[in-house]
Amino acid sequence: MIADPLILAVILITVMFVFLLSSLWIGVSLMLTGIIGMLIYDHNLPPVISIFDKVGDLLASSLYDAMNSWSLAALPMFILMGEILYKSSISAKLLNGLRPWLSHIPGGLLHVNVAACSLFAAVSGSSTATTATVGKITLDELQKRGYSKHLAMGSLAGSGTLGYLIPPSLIMIIYGVMADVSIGKLFLAGLLPGLLMASLYSFYIMYKAKVDPSVLPANEEKYTWSDKLHSLKDLAPIFLLISLVLGSIYGGYATPTEAAALGVLGSLILAAYFKAVSLEILKNALLNSIRTSVMIGFIIAGAVFLSQVIGFLGIARAMSEFITGLGLTPMMLILIIGIMYIILGMILEAISIVVMTLPIVLPIVVLAGFDPLWFGVFLVFMVEMAQITPPVGFSLFVIQSISNEKIQTILKATFPFFILMIVTVVIITVFPEIVFFLPDQMIK
Structure with missing residues (x-):
């Protein structure tokens, strides 16, 4: 059994990617990762059945919470x-x-x-x-x-x-x-x-x-x-x-x-x-x-379960404290997170990126002083980049099927627009008022 939340985080991230690379459904991969996290955590519960009871209760409640949303x-x-x-x-x-x-x-x-x-x-x-x-x-x-x-x-x-x-x-x-x-x-x-x-x-x-x-x-x-x-x-x-x-x-x-x-x-x-x-x-x-809809709903259900496991095991709090202890400025933190998302965009599609990373990343950025509303727009930009970054850029495959061009040719044509996307992200980061202007004006 393991009690250190940071060690647990490394293990769970590794397990999650192993499941994803094994071609398991994303929703199943997320749920299995959460279940493994619960099973290997040091609960200090003598009978093994108590751990399975806790896993079952949390899984049932999280699935209901995930889907019970108007x-x-x-x-x-x-x-x-x-x-x-x-x-x-x-x-x-x-x-x-x-x-x-x-x-x-x-x-x-x-x-x-x-x-x-x-x-x-x-x-x-x-x-x-x-x-x-x-x-x-x-x-x-x-x-x-x-x-x-x-x-x-x-x-x-x-x-x-x-x-x-x-x-x-x-x-x-x-x-x-x-x-x-x-x-x-x-x-x-x-x-x-x-x-x-x-x-x-x-x-x-x-x-x-x-x-x-x-x-x-x-x-x-x-x-x-x-x-x-x-x-x-x-x-x-x-x-x-x-x-x-x-x-x-x-x-x-x-x-x-x-x-x-x-x-x-x-x-x-x-x-x-x-x-x-x-x-x-x-x-x-x-x-x-x-x-x-069913595919997305299943992924969300798995992500919500994993999110609750991460909270239950104290991983989100431990990672937030670790990042805070590094003494990074908010801009340095958002730069590192942005680079992380660009890398993830090379291997995962948009919805997967959001549901898998949000439970860990959101508490950290909020602790650093970023508004969740602004971060939502920032995150959308990041997953947009995932659409046009190889090797899993869905938009690249769509254009390839339409144009019958080589993927290298499409990548070369896309690169200037990828740079312009990064420029836009920099602008809204330096001038967050662009994001807040319409919500502040129209929703009081």
């Missing part, structure tokens, strides 16, 4: 909304509506990836769905029109990650439930940083277009004001859906869960309006939503 009910609703939009042709309407408005900007239709991803992120909540949906429409189209495929792939990879940052965000819902932070405030807090990062992407595209005209076609298409006004019939319904979901939350008319249900209804009406709905589409959307 806020968590928003998760399957937002997933279903994104699936309906993804399976129907609504995303193609979005692209057609954006073209006339972006053609005159330096970089032309290369900005479509940034704008389309930003808008689709505001109704899907998933980076993978955003990247796949927009990429299937834009990559071939941009290449046919003579735009640089290299820059198109890079901007798609970077912009696709906005699905986690611009509300509604699945990662923010998970973080809010686990960290006990208002999901409405998290949605507000992520809006300005998301727009900031999208703006940096567009400025980079404009810069590349100026210094290297070869990324643009020789003869760009010209659109009249008549074309722009005509395109509003494709854009207006999508903007209405975004306004319905986000406006109902920020206006105080609905909780995030209720707004998610409104979003599903709105997406169905939108699909019917565009004549893009069928029983087959609804069936596939429902099945995919169930699969994704």
Whole structure:
């Protein structure tokens, strides 16, 4: 039996990675890690059965606590909304509506990836769905029109990650439930940083277009004001859906869960309006939503159990005291944590990173003086990087399947946007007011 919490922490982290590398389900890996931690801890309980009783009680209570959350009910609703939009042709309407408005900007239709991803992120909540949906429409189209495929792939990879940052965000819902932070405030807090990062992407595209005209076609298409006004019939319904979901939350008319249900209804009406709905589409959307929701729920349940074990064994407190004893400044601490997340992003996907690290990291950053609301946005940026870092960058695989390019080529195209993501993280760390501005103004 082991009593030292720091030794226990090292053992449990090692055990967890062994389970993950053995291809066990993530939820099972987290639960087994927690059970092993309980069994090897020195409980000073004479009969062995008492330890198993304690493990069983904690596992049962944590599973109930993990799933007994009204806020968590928003998760399957937002997933279903994104699936309906993804399976129907609504995303193609979005692209057609954006073209006339972006053609005159330096970089032309290369900005479509940034704008389309930003808008689709505001109704899907998933980076993978955003990247796949927009990429299937834009990559071939941009290449046919003579735009640089290299820059198109890079901007798609970077912009696709906005699905986690611009509300509604699945990662923010998970973080809010686990960290006990208002999901409405998290949605507000992520809006300005998301727009900031999208703006940096567009400025980079404009810069590349100026210094290297070869990324643009020789003869760009010209659109009249008549074309722009005509395109509003494709854009207006999508903007209405975004306004319905986000406006109902920020206006105080609905909780995030209720707004998610409104979003599903709105997406169905939108699909019917565009004549893009069928029983087959609804069936596939429902099945995919169930699969994704159950997977995420199982992972959250395992993470909550492991979190309670970590608290029960005193690991979180011991690690917080250890970090405090190192005498690190808050900025040094957040730098080390950021590097840790970038490394984790190379081997784990986004949801796994959040649920596995939050029980240990959150108490440490709060003790260092960081606001949990700000850290939620910071963490979203970190898991966004996981989407475009090899070898487990999901967005990279999505783009590879769409473009049929080598992963090395995609990585090279993505690297400038990865750097811009880091620049955005530095800006919100130095100027945290960017994160707090909208929550302070709109939620008193």
